[in-house]
Amino acid sequence: MKKVAVIGGGIIGLCSAYYLAKEGYEVSVFDESDMNNGCSYGNAGMIVPSHIIPLAQPGMIAQGIKWMFDSRSPFYVKPRLSKDLINWGMQFYKHANLRHVENAMPALRDLSLLSKELYQDFAKENNSFFYEEKGLLMLYKSDKVGEEMHHEGKEAERLGLEVDYLSKSEVALLEKGTNTNVIGGVHYKSDAHLYPQKFMAFIKQELSRLKVEIHSQTSVKDFVLEGNKIEKIVTDKGLFRTDEVVLASGSWSPFLAKKLNISISILPGKGYSFTLKDKSQKPSIPSILCEGKVAVTPMANDIRFGGTMEITHTKDNKINANRLQGIINSINDFYPDMKVEMPKTEDTWFGFRPCTPSGMPIIARDKKIVNLTLATGHAMMGLSLAPATGKIITEIISGKPTSVAIDRFQI
Ligand SMILES: Cc1cc2nc3c(=O)[nH]c(=O)nc-3n(C[C@H](O)[C@H](O)[C@H](O)COP(=O)(O)OP(=O)(O)OC[C@H]3O[C@@H](n4cnc5c(N)ncnc54)[C@H](O)[C@@H]3O)c2cc1C
Known part of the structure; x- marks a missing residue:
C-alpha cells in the first residue's frame, strides 16, 4: 500500500488524510504543534x-x-x-x-x-x-x-x-x-455553520478509526530527494520514508516549499x-x-x-x-x-x-516534484473548503478525474 505523508494537521491536512485513508492509502500526518489551538480551531465556523x-x-x-x-x-x-x-x-x-x-x-x-x-x-x-x-x-x-x-x-x-x-x-x-x-x-x-473545535475532534476520531498515524509536535525540516521525487521527509524526530507528500502547512507552506525550490506566495x-x-x-x-x-x-x-x-x-x-x-x-x-x-x-x-495574493486556494499537483501535491492558501475559507480539498487531493494522487475543475487553483 502506498504511503502518504501529510504535512500539517490543520483542517486541510486532516480532511486530506481522511479521504486518502478511505481510498486505502497508508497515511501519516505530521504537525509541529500539539494540534489543538491553531487557525482551524478558533475560526468563525462558517461554510460559505x-x-x-x-x-x-x-x-x-x-x-x-x-x-x-x-x-x-x-x-x-x-x-x-x-x-x-x-x-x-x-x-x-x-x-x-x-x-x-x-x-x-x-x-x-x-x-x-x-x-x-x-x-x-x-x-x-x-x-x-x-x-x-x-x-x-x-x-x-x-x-x-x-x-x-x-x-x-x-x-x-x-x-x-x-x-x-x-x-x-x-x-x-x-x-x-x-x-x-x-x-x-x-x-x-x-x-451553513458548525463548531470548529468539535469538528476537529470528530475528524481526529475518524482518522483514528481509519488507522491514520498522527505525529504531533513533529516539525518537518527538510526533504530527501532522489531526482525529482521526494524519498523521505526529514523531521526533528527522524526520517520517514514516503511515496507521496501533501503539503498542507497553511501559512508556513512557503518555508517548506522553499526547501524544494518551489516558490509559493x-x-x-x-x-x-x-x-x-x-x-x-x-x-x-x-x-x-x-x-x-x-x-x-x-x-x-x-x-x-x-x-x-x-x-x-x-x-x-x-x-x-x-x-x-x-x-x-x-x-x-x-x-x-x-x-x-x-x-x-x-x-x-x-x-x-x-x-494567497489571488485570493484563490492552491490545490495542485506540483509540476517539478512528481510525488508532491499542494493543499494550501485557503485564506478566509479553509474550514468551508476543507472536505472538498481533501477529496480532490485524493483524486489527484489516485490519478482520477477531479470532482470539480481545478485549473483556477494552480500556483
Ligand atoms: C478569525 C478567523 C475567522 C475565520 N473564519 C472562518 C470561517 O468562518 N470559515 C472558513 O471557512 N474559514 C475561516 N477562517 C479561515 C480558516 O480558519 C483557515 O483557512 C484554515 O484554518 C486554514 O487551515 P489549514 O489547515 O490550511 O492551516 P492551519 O490550520 O494553520 O494548519 C497548518 C498546520 O501546519 C502545521 N505546520 C506548519 N509548519 C510545519 C512544519 N514545518 N512541520 C509540521 N507541521 C507544520 C502548523 O502547526 C498547523 O497546525 C477564519 C480564520 C480566522 C483567523
Missing part, C-alpha cells in the same frame, strides 16, 4: 458558498489604503521591508480586477458547494460538531454598504445561489435572538476571535456585520465573534488591542442589547489565515 468573490477584487486596494490609516479598521497590511511582502502586494494588485473575479467566482462556487455536500455527509454520520443550515446574514447600517451587498447578492443569484434581500423589519423577524440596529440585510440561504492574515459561553441572549443566525467585517456565529450554547485581517508574518504573536476594540464596537453597535465587553487577553484567540 456565498463567498464567491475573492479578496483580490476591484476597489480593494483603495479601500485597503484607507483602512491602513485607521487603527481599528478590519483590514491592515503591516508595513515592513520584505521581499515576500512586496512580491505578494504586486501580485495582489495584478489580480484585483474584474476579469479575475469573473473567472474565480464559478470555480469557488463549485468547490464550496461540493464541500457543503461532504459536510452534510459527515453530519449524517454523527453531528457531534453542531452542523446547521441557517444561511448567512450580511447585516448593514449604511445605504452605501447596502448597495454593495445587493450587488454581490445579485452576482451570487446569477451563479445559482438562493438569496433574500431583507428590510430592517424583515431582519428583525428572522433574527429573533437579539435586537439588531441595522437598515437591512442580505440572506444567503446556501450557507502566501502571507498570514491574522484574525482574532473570542467565544462567549452559555450566553442566553445572543444572535441566532450566523451573520457578518458588514461595516466592521465582524463574523458572528452561534455554536451550540455559545456565540463566537471573529474579525480583522492583518497581513503580517508568522512571528507576529501580539494581540492588537485597537483592532480588538474595533470588533467590540461593531458588535455593540449592531446588537445594542448585547453589551459585550473587551475580552481578557487570555480569552482572545488569534489565527493566521494562509492568504
Whole structure:
C-alpha cells in the first residue's frame, strides 16, 4: 500500500488524510504543534458558498489604503521591508480586477458547494460538531454598504445561489435572538455553520478509526530527494520514508516549499476571535456585520465573534488591542442589547489565515516534484473548503478525474 505523508494537521491536512485513508492509502500526518489551538480551531465556523468573490477584487486596494490609516479598521497590511511582502502586494494588485473575479467566482462556487455536500455527509454520520443550515446574514447600517451587498447578492443569484434581500423589519423577524440596529440585510440561504473545535475532534476520531498515524509536535525540516521525487521527509524526530507528500502547512507552506525550490506566495492574515459561553441572549443566525467585517456565529450554547485581517508574518504573536476594540464596537453597535465587553487577553484567540495574493486556494499537483501535491492558501475559507480539498487531493494522487475543475487553483 502506498504511503502518504501529510504535512500539517490543520483542517486541510486532516480532511486530506481522511479521504486518502478511505481510498486505502497508508497515511501519516505530521504537525509541529500539539494540534489543538491553531487557525482551524478558533475560526468563525462558517461554510460559505456565498463567498464567491475573492479578496483580490476591484476597489480593494483603495479601500485597503484607507483602512491602513485607521487603527481599528478590519483590514491592515503591516508595513515592513520584505521581499515576500512586496512580491505578494504586486501580485495582489495584478489580480484585483474584474476579469479575475469573473473567472474565480464559478470555480469557488463549485468547490464550496461540493464541500457543503461532504459536510452534510459527515453530519449524517454523527453531528457531534453542531452542523446547521441557517444561511448567512450580511447585516448593514449604511445605504452605501447596502448597495454593495445587493450587488454581490445579485452576482451570487446569477451563479445559482438562493438569496433574500431583507428590510430592517424583515431582519428583525428572522433574527429573533437579539435586537439588531441595522437598515437591512442580505440572506444567503446556501450557507451553513458548525463548531470548529468539535469538528476537529470528530475528524481526529475518524482518522483514528481509519488507522491514520498522527505525529504531533513533529516539525518537518527538510526533504530527501532522489531526482525529482521526494524519498523521505526529514523531521526533528527522524526520517520517514514516503511515496507521496501533501503539503498542507497553511501559512508556513512557503518555508517548506522553499526547501524544494518551489516558490509559493502566501502571507498570514491574522484574525482574532473570542467565544462567549452559555450566553442566553445572543444572535441566532450566523451573520457578518458588514461595516466592521465582524463574523458572528452561534455554536451550540455559545456565540463566537471573529474579525480583522492583518497581513503580517508568522512571528507576529501580539494581540492588537485597537483592532480588538474595533470588533467590540461593531458588535455593540449592531446588537445594542448585547453589551459585550473587551475580552481578557487570555480569552482572545488569534489565527493566521494562509492568504494567497489571488485570493484563490492552491490545490495542485506540483509540476517539478512528481510525488508532491499542494493543499494550501485557503485564506478566509479553509474550514468551508476543507472536505472538498481533501477529496480532490485524493483524486489527484489516485490519478482520477477531479470532482470539480481545478485549473483556477494552480500556483
Ligand atoms: C478569525 C478567523 C475567522 C475565520 N473564519 C472562518 C470561517 O468562518 N470559515 C472558513 O471557512 N474559514 C475561516 N477562517 C479561515 C480558516 O480558519 C483557515 O483557512 C484554515 O484554518 C486554514 O487551515 P489549514 O489547515 O490550511 O492551516 P492551519 O490550520 O494553520 O494548519 C497548518 C498546520 O501546519 C502545521 N505546520 C506548519 N509548519 C510545519 C512544519 N514545518 N512541520 C509540521 N507541521 C507544520 C502548523 O502547526 C498547523 O497546525 C477564519 C480564520 C480566522 C483567523
